[in-house]
Amino acid sequence: MPELPEVETVRRTLNSLITGKTVRSVTVRLPRILQKPDDPAAFAAMLEGRTFLGAERRGKFLRLVLDGLVLVSHLRMEGRYGLYRDEEPVETHTHVIFHFTDGTALRYKDVRQFGTMHLFAPGEEFLSPPLKKLGLEPLDDAFTPDAFRKALGKRTTKIKPLLLNQEVIVGLGNIYVDEALHLAGIHPERTADTLSGPEKSRLYEAIRATLQSAVEAGGSSVKSYVNGQGEMGMFQHQLRAYGRTGEPCDRCASPIVKFTVGGRGTHVCLRCQKPPKGASQAATANAASAAAASAGPRRKRANAVKLRLDGEGAGGGERPAN
Template sequence: MPELPEVETVRRTLIELVAGKTVERVTVSLPRIIQRPAEPEQFADLLAGRTILTVERRGKFLRLLLDGLTLVSHLRMEGRYGLYRSGEPVEKHTHVIFHFTDGTELRYRDVRQFGTMHLFAPGEEFESPPLNKLGLEPLEESFTLDELRKLLGGRPGPIKPLLLNQAYVVGLGNIYADEALFSAGIHPERPADSLKKDEWERLYAAIRGTLARAVEAGGSSIKSYVNGQGEMGMFQHSLLVYGRKNEPCPRCGSAIEKTVLGGRGTHYCHICQPPLRGKRSAQRSGARKAR
């Protein structure tokens, strides 16, 4: 699933591609993509004649701001946008097409068909699902060390699943949680309430730094992700632990290990990220070694 760096890259690309374009009409071939309003025909009618002013992001959600409406779009597993000339062949699994008055088309393609689109009056999107219960944006000024500790510091659960909880911190995702925890030298199963002040400082800096570098690299193309211009991200070439099971740790040379924590594949170095020992040892809570 595209995480914050990938969605931010798509956002920046879409601004270049569609800001200032006016929607002539909308074609919807897979109605379940449209979550609000309930009827795809009403969705299309509401958008006709609207101009896209800019594109913003909230967590993993894109916000296309039009004159008088906000379109909230979630790419889910494999959703992607692309700009085409009218008349170009339409690829299979293209489910929504925004036809612009200048003869171009913004096409939404989704092989897995899990993506969603919601329409709101401007500002109302923050009062209703899917945006109303999202946590802190890790690259904004509101994401401070104190806020991170306030949210997670008193919680006994393993730190990695807490970082993945969108109600606390948005957009970090599995890849970047593994990378940030490695950079901070913190075992993913450490209880959050066991972290000391200096560990919180390292983790905070690692989250911000990892995401900033990933955004600069255009995200990570692990499977099928590309931006709105069909370009792959490059951060996968800089990953230190994610996807590197049994490869040598870039710091100490020990084999990178992989476990399953909270249902997510989790990569770490048992030397550079030592687990908590003794009575406060982290509970495995269903974690198992990946075979």
């Protein structure tokens, strides 16, 4: 976190909040956030007097465009931006502050301190890390079914780690890969070269549909994500696989199981997403057993409630007024 939908939501929010504002000064409270230049004084001097022209995005990176400069910002796990009055108290873990000439300030807060900032001359950001080797944008017009098939090629990599590879397709993280694979009915341990043409088409459509729905919902606030105005995303209420271990699949009612693929916790319906031969059978079996065990008490509680309600109805008596 955050992934493409969350970064896109932040971009839209910042675009409305800071476009047209001019930087009066910059306060750097944690220098290691700065990557280019890495000197706080040089970083501040380059920005002073510049005006923000708009906010754009490349994958999970924000591109904050100023007159004559581009600030590339990666939020990593818990980075967030917020607009404040300059005189408001500064919260803990606020590491970079852009003071504007109108008395407001854009503050960058990052509890985990993993975020990064780079300054480039316009256009140079695409020729250097961290943007240089990024792959296809899944919500761009250039992301066509044919481009997707070519990106997958005949790779023998498991499909989940491949989709997480930002040099192949950008913006996808653990949440949305699990969701897209579930929607497409594809097991995450299938290798790309084993996917049929129809399966690739289903996966392409699932990626687009999942991301578009998540953007419309403002992203997923699974942990600490909020947009630039402190508002939570709502897509977590639409999740069908991720984080739903032991809960019934909305298609077949089989329990969602969780195991590890490529070092990442992975959520799967084993009936809708058939495991390939040679998959992590032990892990899959253990996950299925654990999911079934955890689902048991929930089913018992649900049945008990149903019996109680049915009993009330069968008795024919009136319920007491509240």
